[in-house]
């Protein structure tokens with residue numbers, strides 16, 4: 001060993017050392033370049049590496065050898081050199097192959113390093129022994145062993161660094177290490193040989209066979225190999241333990257997540273956490289038999305999964321995929337992937353999130369967005385999209401689809417009287433009845449409270465739609481059983497034809513709506529097909545409705561009061577009649593706006609306002625004057641009518657006996673028991689109830705018998721005929737007689753002539769009303785008249 005250091009440090013070899021270093025660096029760089037070049041095939045790369053290392057070895061060895069043994073300059077033992085060249089080339093190629101083809105473990109790189117170092121050491125010593133004195137030479141065994149171990153270690157580290165992903169400059173470090181081995185090896189080789197003069201003496205006494213060069217080399221090589229192998233195994237065991245501990249730690253961490261995790265390398269599944277095993281119903285060994293792409297159900301290129309997911313991860317977006325779960329269930333998943341160092345190299349970590357519940361929730365939200373929750377029918381949004389598709393496909397001008405707009409008649413009454421729950425039940429059953437009339441290709445949607453739309457695809461003429469409309473009308477004829485009650489509703493239907501009536505979904509729906517409105521105006525329960533110009537009338541009516549709503553809220557309506565007279569000609573009360581003084585249209589009579597208010601529901605606030613105003617005016621009149629107020633069917637059907645009347649009387653302070661509520665016959669017909677109970681409740685408040693317009697409807701005498709009315713008002717259409725139509729007089733006379741027998745008072749309305757008045761007075765009609773006696777008048781005038789009545793009374797008293 002001492003000799004080696006003396007040799008290494010001797011100044012006489014300085015130039016040789018520099019040239020050796022230069023050769024070693026250049027050739028090492030070339031050899032490492034060939035070995036690490038990915039563009040070369042493995043075989044080419046390994047062969048080139050072997051050849052370069054052989055050249056490097058010869059270069060550095062002969063440079064050192066000739067400078068050390070200058071007497072032997074230029075000579076080389078040819079057979080030994082050739083054999084050494086072959087050995088070194090084979091060992092360098094073998095080492096390169098071990099590096100390229102095996103997994104990079106400590107053992108494999110040490111083996112590759114040892115093979116290379118052994119080849120190089122063998123060659124150096126063999127040539128040296130052959131050149132100096134073939135077969136007989138003296139060595140320092142420890143130096144040889146040291147050189148061999150050192151070279152093997154340096155070469156091993158060179159391979160390790162070259163294959164390290166973590167190293168920042170693997171090629172540079174590997175080149176430096178290989179160059180160092182190539183420099184030190186010939187130096188160590190020369191230094192291990194006994195000095196030349198000693199050697200000359202020793203040639204007389206040859207070494208024993210044990211110390212022959214080959215024996216020394218083999219023994220050194222074998223010992224070094226055993227040593228290195230033990231060292232490598234120890235390192236491998238430690239690394240394996242550390243890796244297993246790290247793996248366990250990672251596994252616990254991975255099993256604790258809610259996401260499935262797969263660790264893959266080049267599509268091969270290396271590991272998987274519990275979550276993904278549960279998700280797919282496969283254990284780890286089954287997963288490891290599969291390729292990553294086998295787990296996904298996507299239609300696209302399977303090869304793309306990991307990379308596309310990785311790309312998206314880098315962009316922050318998970319990829320949407322589907323996996324095949326237990327029993328063939330398709331599992332929607334979100335996939336994220338990332339390249340990470342794992343155990344002994346790079347691996348792809350694929351995170352899989354089961355989004356089944358989220359997808360189901362999204363699907364449900366989408367369903368809710370496009371469907372009506374009560375009937376489960378599609379809603380307006382879904383309908384518009386279907387109409388859009390139909391319009392897109394429509395070609396030519398002939399009828400291609402019909403749009404039926406349906407609005408229930410009488411639904412509001414059911415809702416108000418039987419409650420919202422009954423209303424909901426009714427709507428569901430109506431939807432079912434409508435659906436039962438449709439073909440598979442037809443489409444039905446609910447677009448509002450009691451509004452439905454049906455789309456008939458592939459119609460050839462409007463008559464097809466008319467036929468269906470008639471069937472739909474008939475489907476509602478049977479009563480609806482709602483919580484022990486029989487309820488009846490009808491339907492008004494408007495028809496629009498596509499593409500004749502519009503080229504957009506909104507336009508077609510509007511036309512169907514206008515036609516439906518027209519059907520309502522025509523008396524409900526009707527079918528009406530859209531025609532040009534129809535929209536003008538409807539729009540006008542619509543405008544009027546908006547104006548009425550505004551007028552009511554601004555209290556712009558007025559009340560007129562028409563006096564009622566007793567048989568003795570004295571005023572006994574007034575009837576309150578609503579008036580609408582419109583700023584542009586003039587005074588609008590109630591015949592025009594009351595039906596509008598009833599249809600739009602405005603009659604409820606309007607009726608309340610009329611009653612409150614009339615009562616608060618009448619409370620200032622003499623106490624024997626009554627005030628009559630008309631009730632509309634909608635008001636009458638309201639559950640809280642009795643409470644409203646009670647509240648108004650309480651607020652205004654009017655005696656209940658002075659308030660008379662006028663109801664019409666059709667108001668009683670829909671639900672007789674309920675109407676009867678309501679009339680009784682009103683009378684129980686002390687309010688009087690009169691049957692108005694008697695003689696215009698069914699004029700059922702049964703109502704007079706069954707209902708506890710206070711009086712009957714004979715309609716003016718009879719009164720104005722009594723003097724010139726005997727039949728009309730007979731009817732009126734019979735009503736008077738019969739009413740008196742039933743203890744009911746009779747009012748004749750619409751008296752316009754003295755003859756009519758005389759006839760009625762002569763036949764004991766109790767009360768008279770008409771233009772002859774007094775027209776409806778504003779409040780001030782009526783109050784003045786009431787004051788006159790008070791004064792008359794005071795005089796009489």
Ligand SMILES: Nc1nc2c(ncn2[C@@H]2O[C@@H]3COP(=O)(O)O[C@H]4[C@@H](O)[C@H](n5cnc6c(=O)[nH]c(N)nc65)O[C@@H]4COP(=O)(O)O[C@H]3[C@H]2O)c(=O)[nH]1
Pocket residue numbers: 562576577578589590591594607610630631632662692693716749750751752769770771772776
């Ligand atoms: N040709 C003629 N007509 C006479 C004569 N005497 C009275 N009239 C008219 O007959 C109608 C009587 O009221 P109605 O039968 O309850 O009929 C009322 C009533 O059903 C309804 N109405 C008016 N105000 C209200 C209201 O505040 N609420 C409700 N629900 N309906 C109302 O409007 C209908 C019409 O009211 P108006 O136009 O004020 O018409 C009034 C009155 O002006 C006459 O000698 N000749």
